[in-house]
Amino acid sequence: MKKVNIGGVPEHFNLAWYLTLKNGEYKAEGINLRWHDYYGGTGAMCKALRSGDIDIAVILTEGIIKDIIDGNPSSIVQTFVETPLIWGIHVAENSKFKTIEDIKGTRAAISRYGSGSHLMAYINAKNNNWNLDTDLNFEVIKNLNGAVEGLTNGDADYFMWEKFTTKPLVDDGTFRRVGVCPSPWPCFVIAVRDEYIKNNEDDLKTILDIINTTTSDFKSIPSIDRTISNRYDQEIEDVQEWLSLTEWSQDVMDKKTINNVQEQLFNLDIIPKKVDYSELVYKI
Structure with missing residues (x-):
């Protein structure tokens, strides 16, 4: 069974990963997906991608775009949460x-x-x-x-x-x-180390297919608001408000959105240059 390390923040946005792992959906496809919580957020995950501690990160759009431009050998393969944070x-x-x-x-x-x-x-x-x-x-x-x-x-x-x-x-x-x-853009993307993509593209596609099946129906999971409330110690009305404001994505981020993020980061002197779409995004 192939081991794959994935990182993300321990927050309600990532409950779909927990549910699919709990159900053994990756193991059923011969993939031992291991989840790692990153309490330090995007900066800590960028470091982990660079070092190879994780292969995949569910990460903030602006942070990974900056880090790829700064030399992180990874690519965005998909938008995970379409709505702003x-x-x-x-x-x-x-x-x-x-x-x-x-x-x-x-x-x-x-x-x-x-x-x-x-x-x-x-x-x-x-x-x-x-x-x-x-x-x-x-x-x-x-x-x-x-x-x-x-x-x-x-x-x-x-x-x-x-x-x-x-x-x-x-x-x-x-x-x-x-x-x-x-945030003035979709908030979370899925980023993957280029080396992992090169050697395991079929497995990556399987992982994305599994998580996308769950996120596409996430809001219709019975009592999902109560599950989130209990797991993340949040009031039920706050969870319901959050669910009403949040949309997941199963698609790759388009060129217009990527360019908008880069334009804003560049104008704020957060990134030193703007790069071609193909240097940031890999289409599976």
Whole structure:
């Protein structure tokens, strides 16, 4: 049986992977797919793809595009979640900051450089007409637990993370949300090491066929809202809102979307150049 390592964030977006693994659907096809949780998010997964610790990543669009341009020998093979990610902008409950304007020029907590929390801070700054050179400062906190500690202790001032993942921390008074910032593109893609694609394209196609069958019917799975609520410790009404806002994809990301992401990242000086579609996307 062929072993394949896949990484993703331990969040509700990836429940479909858990369900297909639990059902033994990959093993039935002779594939030993091993899931690895990456609490450090996209930056940590980019590093793992580069080192070969994982073969496949379910990863934020902007982060993997930046890292491929920076030399990561991987390719995007498919969009996973078509809709934008809604980033909550959080401060500590006892923070003096009340609005997005209040956090201008303060310290953003980020999981690591090149992560979604890092790159989306630029998008938020652009949306609010901040000076990208003087109004953005960063403090690396590794993961969500690090953000709780960093904001509570005053080591950083605000933190951007997926709104529904952090909602329990808002509800229990750890964080206060001062705003939201949707990503201006489909949020998650499936990226694969080029070496793995070259040697295992048939297996990769099988893996994608299995996950796509599940995501195409995901919302109609009986009691899926309760399953998500219980597994990820979220209120049922929050899960239902999230489900109403989220659409999965079974298609490869098109050239227009890729070019739009690159254009915005380039204009923000996040990437040094724009590259051809074929350097970022591999069509299975």
